[in-house]
Amino acid sequence: MHLNPYHLQIASFALINIMLALGVYVTLSTGQLTLGSAGFMGIGAYTTAVLTVNCHVPVPVGIVAGGLLAGVAGVATGFPALRLRGVYLAVATLGLGEMLRVVFIRWEVLTGGAVGFTGIPQMGRETLDMLNTYGLNPQGIGLKDNEFTAFSVFLILLLIAILTVWAILRQSSSRVGRAFSAIECDESAAGAMGIDIHYYKVLAFGEGAFISGLAGALYAHTASYISPADFTYHRAVEVLAFAVLGGIETAWGAVIGAAVLTVLPETLRFISSYRYVVYGIILVAAMVYRPQGLIDRALLRRFTAK
Amino acid sequence: MLAQQLINGITLGGIYAVVALGYTMVFGVLDIINMAHGEVVMFGAFAGMLLASGLGAPLWAVFAGAVIAAGALGYLLELLSLRPLRRRRVTAKLAPLISTIGVSILLENVALKLFGPGNHPFKTPLSDMKFSLAGVDIYLVQMVILGISLMLAAALYLWLYRTKEGLSLRAVAEDSEIASILGVNIDRAITITVVTASMAGGAAGVLIGMAYSNVSTQMGVSIGLKGLAIIIFGGMGSVGGAVAGGLILGLAETLIAAYWDSGYRDAAAFFIITLVLLVRPQGLFGRDAAAMRH
Amino acid sequence: MILAVEDISISFGGLSALDKVSFTVDEHEITGVIGPNGAGKTTLFNIITSVFTPSSGNVYLHGKTITALKSHVINKMGVSRTFQNIRLFGTMTVIENVMAGRHARMDSGVLGCVFRTKRQRSEEHYARDKAVELLEFVGLSGQWDSVSGNLSYGMQRRLEIARALASEPSLLLLDEPVAGMNDVERAEIFGLIGRISRTGVAVLLIEHNMPLVMGLCQKIVVLDFGKKIAEGTPEFIKTHPEVIEAYLGKEDDEGG
Structure with missing residues (x-):
């Protein structure tokens, strides 16, 4: 058996990006555009970094705690966000994200400041160590140590990404999901139809932040090094590009958009150094030619009908 | 010491006001936040830098070059990212926002490829000239910056409110359908708005270069955020609000850096955004809450 | 009264x-x-x-x-209502519109929806049956899965009434x-x-x-x-x- 750790790493980052895009998608599915997703991602990443390194908490606990804390921050943002619409909300969340980044830089005791946070336990190595303590060895299945670590990181991320997509899809085809899209279509009509607009908008903010935080925590345990540069406005725009290219009508849009835009620059090397230029063009072109994104509900229906 | 800081703050604030005017004009007429305005300012600054540091051009030529470059960029922005949305009748409320975000990261990274990373020195003949007044050092540059920003603000105001051109722009801002029935050419009005706002941005870019003595490709994001903070603070679409907001932010940043911690200087803008949106979402000088229902 | x-x-x-x-x-x-x-x-x-x-x-x-x-x-x-300028949930299907209108008579939350509890499934099933019943009542049979925004004007009016009735108003x-x-x-x-x-539903109508x-x-x-x-x-x-x-x-x- 032979695995290319480099390819696995790209696939792993694609999965993290899918999670991030899903976080933006969930909030956007109630019509709320957030440019603060990088900030929530950072909360998740730093939370688990501090918990696992400074407090020696097990990695899975740290990851869940990171997601939850980001979710709490999302709910806390969701309430004031109720007063804002459209561009105002976008700009406010942009400001929030940048403010969080300043906090990551300045709160040096906890975060390591601008230099970053190193030595975060890597999920793959942790899995390998665990196997070794049970006397197991990846060579038994013909894998080198580095192949095994990359592969196990990929599998863990794949599992969590699948679970996230599964949960979001189930939610969208039920009472909560109908409330989300009703609010996105027409807020006051939704209210007149018995939907508690405030509750569902805050819920969407919390869920989106939770998923972003979870993705951030997973990123920390994949890269094992984080710094405020990982959680900038550009990161938020990049994630928005994933969701918008793929389409914001269904969760599949975020999945496809993030996968395509992560893998494309890696396969087409010459694009790689121009990736942000490409993202920019994609955002403009998508808005002009296909504002609903690559995957829309009509397309999905055509697939499911067959 | 305080007098020195106040002068520095007002100078900075004057620049911010000009940046914010660019946002407020476009928002006033098109009801769109041009997320690429910060990058237009950045390109203006680089055009000025090439002329000033590279060719040693005189100050008027530096401004002219920057204004022309930024205006041309504004024209392209309208032509490639805003007009097609109107042509294809894209109704998604967030489409122009996302489309101009696209232009902003495109421009930033094109600039990175063209000019390279890091700070590029911005030298003008005035750079080191200063005089002392009652024990306070005043750089000639500061006087030029302040004078030009106030002139620009006044000129834009007069143009918008005292000329026929300005009247038709405001008619479009009020109701583009009725304006079009009344014979206003909407595309032309919008193009003029975006180009003029961008030209002001180009001038602001030179002012920033003069104030900091260097420019970088990343300045667009931070200056853009500040411009956004100011128009939210001052009220979207309000010229007076943009000027007042610019001066307040400039002073706040300078005082924070001088008396507290320079690391938090850039957070002042975000803090202001958050605070204003929570307490008074329509901004200090905003017309009314109905303005934010868009 | x-x-x-x-x-x-x-x-x-x-x-x-x-x-x-x-x-x-x-x-x-x-x-x-x-x-x-x-x-x-x-x-x-x-x-x-x-x-x-x-x-x-x-x-x-x-x-x-x-x-x-x-x-x-x-x-x-x-109390339920329709609007002068029809305000359907345009990107949702016909039956989704009616089921969304039933929101207040349902109670599954996030966990119920994600884990599809027995209660959630029977509630959803009942809501779907009710929606079909209402669509037939207003004269919109067999178009349940079309996107509501694509319906003709008259059909949209009927759908809006069905959506309003879904919350079982008095x-x-x-x-x-x-x-x-x-x-x-x-x-x-x-x-x-x-x-x-x-x-048995009291009606207040504008004309x-x-x-x-x-x-x-x-x-x-x-x-x-x-x-x-x-x-x-x-x-x-x-x-x-x-x-x-x-x-x-x-x-x-x-x-x-």
Whole structure:
């Protein structure tokens, strides 16, 4: 058996990006555009970094705690966000994200400041160590140590990404999901139809932040090094590009958009150094030619009908 | 010491006001936040830098070059990212926002490829000239910056409110359908708005270069955020609000850096955004809450 | 008496839109609110469903005040509505629209929806059956999975009524349900409103063309420039001097 750790790493980052895009998608599915997703991602990443390194908490606990804390921050943002619409909300969340980044830089005791946070336990190595303590060895299945670590990181991320997509899809085809899209279509009509607009908008903010935080925590345990540069406005725009290219009508849009835009620059090397230029063009072109994104509900229906 | 800081703050604030005017004009007429305005300012600054540091051009030529470059960029922005949305009748409320975000990261990274990373020195003949007044050092540059920003603000105001051109722009801002029935050419009005706002941005870019003595490709994001903070603070679409907001932010940043911690200087803008949106979402000088229902 | 509106006043930008308007709606009846365009009819609906809060006055449902409660709470208490300019959830399918309208009569939360508990599944199943039943009731059979935004105008009106009925209201507010329809379509919708009324739902409907609703309503409230000028049976309204005055000459241009 032979695995290319480099390819696995790209696939792993694609999965993290899918999670991030899903976080933006969930909030956007109630019509709320957030440019603060990088900030929530950072909360998740730093939370688990501090918990696992400074407090020696097990990695899975740290990851869940990171997601939850980001979710709490999302709910806390969701309430004031109720007063804002459209561009105002976008700009406010942009400001929030940048403010969080300043906090990551300045709160040096906890975060390591601008230099970053190193030595975060890597999920793959942790899995390998665990196997070794049970006397197991990846060579038994013909894998080198580095192949095994990359592969196990990929599998863990794949599992969590699948679970996230599964949960979001189930939610969208039920009472909560109908409330989300009703609010996105027409807020006051939704209210007149018995939907508690405030509750569902805050819920969407919390869920989106939770998923972003979870993705951030997973990123920390994949890269094992984080710094405020990982959680900038550009990161938020990049994630928005994933969701918008793929389409914001269904969760599949975020999945496809993030996968395509992560893998494309890696396969087409010459694009790689121009990736942000490409993202920019994609955002403009998508808005002009296909504002609903690559995957829309009509397309999905055509697939499911067959 | 305080007098020195106040002068520095007002100078900075004057620049911010000009940046914010660019946002407020476009928002006033098109009801769109041009997320690429910060990058237009950045390109203006680089055009000025090439002329000033590279060719040693005189100050008027530096401004002219920057204004022309930024205006041309504004024209392209309208032509490639805003007009097609109107042509294809894209109704998604967030489409122009996302489309101009696209232009902003495109421009930033094109600039990175063209000019390279890091700070590029911005030298003008005035750079080191200063005089002392009652024990306070005043750089000639500061006087030029302040004078030009106030002139620009006044000129834009007069143009918008005292000329026929300005009247038709405001008619479009009020109701583009009725304006079009009344014979206003909407595309032309919008193009003029975006180009003029961008030209002001180009001038602001030179002012920033003069104030900091260097420019970088990343300045667009931070200056853009500040411009956004100011128009939210001052009220979207309000010229007076943009000027007042610019001066307040400039002073706040300078005082924070001088008396507290320079690391938090850039957070002042975000803090202001958050605070204003929570307490008074329509901004200090905003017309009314109905303005934010868009 | 199911609904009582008491001394409602509201003004916008100094202009009075409604001035001390009072009237009642009885159970099992169809009540019409008529008046020229701009008389304040839709504003009245928006106050009853709490889109606006009146500057004075109260709205009572079954004798309890509902003034300024949240819209969704009022819906749950049994008031549902349609809109003058149809406001469907345009990207959702026909059946999803109706199921969304049933929101207040369902209670699964996030966990129930994600883990598809037994309770959630039976609730969802029941909601779907109910929605199908309602769609057949309003005459929209077999188009359940089309996107609602793609329906014809008349079908959209019917769908909006089905969506409003999904919350099992005791009071249904219809805002110009036959606007822009021809005689045949109008007769069909009036037939539908009659059937709704016979199921025990009180109906309050807005129409600016008075003769149209005379035969349909048991009671009529006439508004003009934000003031109630008459309330009573159609026969009483027909002969009311102020009503005749308000309507003289207006039927020519609004007779369509």
